[in-house]
Amino acid sequence: MMPESGNPVPATLPLLVELGCEEIPARFLSDARMQFGERLDQALEEAHLLRAGEATPLQTYSTPRRLVAFVAQILQTQLDKVEELIGPPAKIAFDASGAPTRAAESFAAKNGVKSNELLKVSTPKGDYVAVRKTTPGRPALDLLAEIIPSVIECLNFPKSMYWLSKSGPRFVRPIRWTFALLGADDRARTVQFEFAGVRASDRSYGHRVLGGGPLVIRSFAEYAQKLRANGVEFDPAQRRRTVDSQVKEVLDNVRLRIVPDPELEQWIVNSTEWPYSIMGRFEERFLALPREILITVMRDHQKYFAVEDEKGNLQPRFVTVLNVDGDRDGVIRRGHERVLRARFSDAEFFWNADQKIPLRDRLPLLEKVTYQAKLGSYADKVRRMQVMARALCEVLQEQGSMTLEGAAAALRAVELSKCDLTTQMVQEFTELQGVVGGLYASAQGEAQEVSDSIYDQYKPVNLEDERPRSLPGAVLSVVDKLDSIVAGFSVGLQPTGSSDPFGLRRAGNGVIKVMIEVLPSLDLLELLCGILDPRSGLIWAGDVYGEVARFLRERVEFYLEEIGGLRRDTIRAVAQSHAGWSPPARALQRGLALERIRDTDDFLALSTAAKRTRNILEKSATASDRSTSGINEALLSAGPERSLYEAFQKAQVQVRELESKGDYAAAFLALATLRPTVDSFFDSVLVMDPNVDIKANRLRLLDELRSTVFSYLADLSQVAPETSSKTVEKNAP
Numbered sequence: 230m231m232p233e234s235g236n237p238v239p240a241t242l243p244l245l246v247e248l249g250c251e252e253i254p255a256r257f258l259s260d261a262r263m264q265f266g267e268r269l270d271q272a273l274e275e276a277h278l279l280r281a282g283e284a285t286p287l288q289t290y291s292t293p294r295r296l297v298a299f300v301a302q303i304l305q306t307q308l309d310k311v312e313e314l315i316g317p318p319a320k321i322a323f324d325a326s327g328a329p330t331r332a333a334e335s336f337a338a339k340n341g342v343k344s345n346e347l348l349k350v351s352t353p354k355g356d357y358v359a360v361r362k363t364t365p366g367r368p369a370l371d372l373l374a375e376i377i378p379s380v381i382e383c384l385n386f387p388k389s390m391y392w393l394s395k396s397g398p399r400f401v402r403p404i405r406w407t408f409a410l411l412g413a414d415d416r417a418r419t420v421q422f423e424f425a426g427v428r429a430s431d432r433s434y435g436h437r438v439l440g441g442g443p444l445v446i447r448s449f450a451e452y453a454q455k456l457r458a459n460g461v462e463f464d465p466a467q468r469r470r471t472v473d474s475q476v477k478e479v480l481d482n483v484r485l486r487i488v489p490d491p492e493l494e495q496w497i498v499n500s501t502e503w504p505y506s507i508m509g510r511f512e513e514r515f516l517a518l519p520r521e522i523l524i525t526v527m528r529d530h531q532k533y534f535a536v537e538d539e540k541g542n543l544q545p546r547f548v549t550v551l552n553v554d555g556d557r558d559g560v561i562r563r564g565h566e567r568v569l570r571a572r573f574s575d576a577e578f579f580w581n582a583d584q585k586i587p588l589r590d591r592l593p594l595l596e597k598v599t600y601q602a603k604l605g606s607y608a609d610k611v612r613r614m615q616v617m618a619r620a621l622c623e624v625l626q627e628q629g630s631m632t633l634e635g636a637a638a639a640l641r642a643v644e645l646s647k648c649d650l651t652t653q654m655v656q657e658f659t660e661l662q663g664v665v666g667g668l669y670a671s672a673q674g675e676a677q678e679v680s681d682s683i684y685d686q687y688k689p690v691n692l693e694d695e696r697p698r699s700l701p702g703a704v705l706s707v708v709d710k711l712d713s714i715v716a717g718f719s720v721g722l723q724p725t726g727s728s729d730p731f732g733l734r735r736a737g738n739g740v741i742k743v744m745i746e747v748l749p750s751l752d753l754l755e756l757l758c759g760i761l762d763p764r765s766g767l768i769w770a771g772d773v774y775g776e777v778a779r780f781l782r783e784r785v786e787f788y789l790e791e792i793g794g795l796r797r798d799t800i801r802a803v804a805q806s807h808a809g810w811s812p813p814a815r816a817l818q819r820g821l822a823l824e825r826i827r828d829t830d831d832f833l834a835l836s837t838a839a840k841r842t843r844n845i846l847e848k849s850a851t852a853s854d855r856s857t858s859g860i861n862e863a864l865l866s867a868g869p870e871r872s873l874y875e876a877f878q879k880a881q882v883q884v885r886e887l888e889s890k891g892d893y894a895a896a897f898l899a900l901a902t903l904r905p906t907v908d909s910f911f912d913s914v915l916v917m918d919p920n921v922d923i924k925a926n927r928l929r930l931l932d933e934l935r936s937t938v939f940s941y942l943a944d945l946s947q948v949a950p951e952t953s954s955k956t957v958e959k960n961a962p
Contacts, residue, residue, distance in 0.1 A: 241303060242411050245449050247296070249405050249407065257388075261296060261401065262291040265298055266289035273287075277366070291465055292461060294434075313360070314361075337360070348360070369411060386400075397425060407424060407428075436552075444456070460554060468501060475504070478506075483508075487548055509548075509566045512570065512573075521668065526572050531547075531565070534549070575657065576658070588673060594651040595607040601731075616766055618640055619640065647666075652665060667683040692738055692791055710736040714733050718777050733780070741781070741784045741787075742792075753781060753812060753813060754778060782810050803944075821893075822897055834904050835901060860930050861922075877933075880902070881938060887899065
């Protein structure tokens with residue numbers, strides 16, 4: 230077959246690559262598969278082994294023991310590379326008689342050709358001599374032997390290991406086999422390479438228990454057939470479908486359902502090669518334990534799905550997914566039931582034993598529980614949190630959003646919040662800290678608001694998580710996280726780059742989410758000032774206000790982008806305005822209002838004027854020009870200059886009134902009405918007047934316009950139009 234150009238269509242072959250190793254941890258597998266595919270695809274493209282202009286999707290698969298990539302078509306041989314190297318101008322390369330000059334001969338020799346092989350090419354700059362060099366393409370089989378090991382070596386994991394020598398390549402687990410097959414059936418060829426002491430072959434391996442010996446592979450179709458015949462479903466999407474259908478099948482007969490748990494399902498898909506679901510039972514007496522404890526034991530410790538009825542009532546059953554092809558005699562099921570019975574018995578014992586010492590009597594025990602080596606005990610942390618909580622509750626009471634009873638509940642919750650760390654239940658099941666405290670508080674007669682607040686104290690753990698259910702719970706969540714942030718910064722534990730060992734970014738995100746969604750009227754900067762004020766009674770190591778304020782601002786900007794959906798320049802405009810980024814809830818409201826109006830013609834023109842104003846002031850205004858002496862109305866000329874002064878004075882009052890009502894959209898619309906007056910001023914008035922006093926007065930006029938209008942609710946000079954045109958700065962010096 231010949232294409233229209235007359236050149237033959239390049240021959241293509243399928244490529245199948247498998248990397249076999251010991252079991253990869255489930256939490257690493259999805260990312261490893263994605264990396265493997267992306268890096269191999271990029272390497273093939275850089276090596277020019279993919280057809281130009283054609284989408285050749287690379288498919289990836291994985292099981293705990295293998296990473297797999299398949300490309301239906303890659304070039305059997307690279308296309309020849311043709312380069313045209315431009316040399317000296319033709320008039321220099323050849324003399325009047327057309328004979329090559331010294332310049333032409335030097336250029337030809339440098340590129341390994343004879344001077345009579347030089348070409349003449351036309352360029353926008355004139356005629357030049359050139360050399361056309363053709364580099365033959367290399368066979369894909371040879372290139373792949375270099376590409377694949379480099380791709381494997383570039384895979385990153387949170388934790389890696391070496392097993393040959395400390396200087397050798399590292400990988401998440403020891404590699405046991407590799408193969409790469411180029412072509413299929415009779416045309417199949419094995420790519421010869423070696424990585425970490427393992428030489429590639431044409432063999433794969435089935436399930437560790439269900440599989441037979443080595444499997445000779447000659448095509449992707451044969452690969453799929455032989456692996457499935459040997460107990461390996463290599464496609465994680467198919468494993469997920471299998472798990473879903475099997476779980477539904479084992480529960481349909483009893484009209485029950487699993488408690489939804491996408492994370493556990495993902496873990497199971499990434500931990501099995503041949504999933505098989507079974508249902509087990511446990512004694513009904515264990516249902517007397519709180520639902521949260523039972524589910525945590527089943528989920529986090531045994532990787533079982535909890536089971537409930539149609540009304541959401543937990544049932545004395547569980548579903549587990551095996552990595553075998555069945556359990557015909559129920560031996561495996563009975564084993565799992567024995568293990569779960571022992572786990573539940575432990576939890577039952579801890580529950581009963583912990584009740585003998587109520588939370589309120591555990592406060593002295595916190596003195597012996599270390600929070601952080603430089604920050605003392607959890608008792609120290611609770612004392613700091615109590616100081617913060619009292620101040621926060623006072624502000625909320627002054628605002629009328631919290632009652633005396635609510636404040637009392639918040640302070641009681643703060644006092645008891647960390648006591649569950651001394652219980653046997655939390656020491657055994659650390660995932661339940663906070664939750665256990667809330668459950669124990671409820672069982673020990675504490676008020677519902679107190680127990681709910683303790684239960685919710687670690688919420689939200691991320692921006693998608695639920696927030697605390699009550700106002701006292703929000704107070705506890707904020708002071709806990711703020712203490713972690715300020716205390717962490719005070720002893721040098723602030724995040725650096727991708728490192729955040731103290732989890733302060735997560736804590737900061739939680740503070741901002743609660744502030745915006747539960748405590749919208751709170752000014753975070755004022756709260757921070759109060760915390761760091763020596764009169765608060767809190768003692769910190771060093772002055773960290775600036776660092777913490779910048780950190781919290783970054784978290785606000787992150788929320789505005791990720792949850793608020795604001796554009797980056799909108800966020801900058803809001804954060805760098807006179808109104809600032811705190812309270813965060815108001816910053817979000819201003820950002821959303823700005824997004825609705827920012828692309829209108831009037832507002833874009835006003836944004837352009839704001840940029841011009843900023844540029845003029847930055848280039849031309851001195852400190853004396855920006856003095857606080859104010860604008861001298863007597864020096865204002867009649868017409869556009871006085872009209873601008875009167876218009877922005879009126880707009881300033883109007884914007885303040887609308888701001889007090891929280892109507893930011895109307896406030897921005899009011900600003901947009903200034904456009905004609907501002908345009909007229911810049912078209913007609915020369916700011917840099919030869920008269921020094923008039924110039925200084927006009928600069929003060931622009932400075933006040935910038936600070937009270939252009940930068941008040943949002944710094945309009947930060948807003949970038951979708952398309953920009955060059956603006957002539959008539960007033961630039």
